[in-house]
Amino acid sequence: MSKYLLKLFITGQTLRSAQAITNLNRICEKELAGMDCQVTIIDVLERPQLAEEEKILATPTLIRELPLPVRRIIGDLSDTKQVLLGLELPPQSAKRREQ
Numbered sequence: 001m002s003k004y005l006l007k008l009f010i011t012g013q014t015l016r017s018a019q020a021i022t023n024l025n026r027i028c029e030k031e032l033a034g035m036d037c038q039v040t041i042i043d044v045l046e047r048p049q050l051a052e053e054e055k056i057l058a059t060p061t062l063i064r065e066l067p068l069p070v071r072r073i074i075g076d077l078s079d080t081k082q083v084l085l086g087l088e089l090p091p092q093s094a095k096r097r098e099q
Helices: 015-031 048-053 080-086 092-098
Strands: 003-010 036-043 061-066 071-074
Touching: 003 015, 015 036, 015 080, 071 080
Parallel strands: 003 036
Antiparallel strands: 003 061, 061 071
């Protein structure tokens, strides 16, 4: 089983940041259920050095560090299908049909 290491970069306690966090939690619960998934939320206002190291130009930005290769998605993560494509993950519904 793959381990998923996800980092979500946000800017403060804005509506867009809250939407991204909510959407990421929903995706992890529904689409990554049963997988080893570690999520870290990083506020670039509190930790600007991390944003600089990761070359974050816009927020929210989601980075999948593991499994390799690294993937990045910018936006509020509201389009689950696009997020899954960006992370190179098949939707859980497709996995259930295959079984």
